[in-house]
Amino acid sequence: MKVTGNKWFPLAAAILVVAIIAFFLLSRMNEDSKLPVEGDAPAFSLQNTEGETITLDNTAGKARLIYFFFAHCPDVCLPTNAMLSKVQEELKERGVFGDEAILMSVTFDPERDTADYLKEYMSNMNADATGWHYLRSDDVDYVRSVAESYGVTVIPVEDGTNFIHANLYTLVDGDGKIRKVYSPNVVFRESSPVPADELINEIVQDMVSLTK
Numbered sequence: 001m002k003v004t005g006n007k008w009f010p011l012a013a014a015i016l017v018v019a020i021i022a023f024f025l026l027s028r029m030n031e032d033s034k035l036p037v038e039g040d041a042p043a044f045s046l047q048n049t050e051g052e053t054i055t056l057d058n059t060a061g062k063a064r065l066i067y068f069f070f071a072h073c074p075d076v077c078l079p080t081n082a083m084l085s086k087v088q089e090e091l092k093e094r095g096v097f098g099d100e101a102i103l104m105s106v107t108f109d110p111e112r113d114t115a116d117y118l119k120e121y122m123s124n125m126n127a128d129a130t131g132w133h134y135l136r137s138d139d140v141d142y143v144r145s146v147a148e149s150y151g152v153t154v155i156p157v158e159d160g161t162n163f164i165h166a167n168l169y170t171l172v173d174g175d176g177k178i179r180k181v182y183s184p185n186v187v188f189r190e191s192s193p194v195p196a197d198e199l200i201n202e203i204v205q206d207m208v209s210l211t212k
Contacts, residue, residue, distance in 0.1 A: 098131030
């Protein structure tokens with residue numbers, strides 16, 4: 001007796017191959033749409049300008065952009081926080097600011113950057129406290145150790161009135177994973193190939209991608 005069922009085998013095999021390729025391409029697309037996990041974000045417990053405790057745990061579920069600075073900085077900190085003002089406005093336009101994405105500016109010079117001083121600084125930055133926390137700790141050693149854990153080494157100079165420090169933004173997802181580190185300094189260099197608006201747009205896009 002002659003077997004004729006095998007005539008369907010090439011068609012079935014072709015369908016299976018197409019399905020595998022489609023699955024592979026779709027998987028690659030999904031992977032490319034997500035930022036890689038770069039490790040766990042170091043935990044911290046700091047206070048905002050109202051004295052409320054802010055931690056990674058009590059802000060879980062939100063995309064968080066963290067910046068370590070000092071408010072008396074004579075150079076890069078001011079324009080770097082000013083960039084965050086633009087990030088804030090873009091996040092508001094996207095409808096995710098506060099509820100799904102927040103900003104954190106953490107001072108490592110709390111002796112001078114008191115809560116009242118930071119409130120004035122926030123006003124100059126047009127910072128909206130519903131989604132942009134300015135944070136500090138009375139324990140100088142503690143907050144500098146937190147900065148160090150995020151790759152921001154702080155070196156006092158000029159009798160402690162100025163600091164050498166890394167100037168970085170760290171993007172943390174809602175699960176407390178570091179997803180990306182940005183260097184705003186690239187936009188402050190002469191003949192920089194990266195305009196400020198381009199970096200701001202990149203940051204906003206990345207933060208929004210973590211809210212989906």
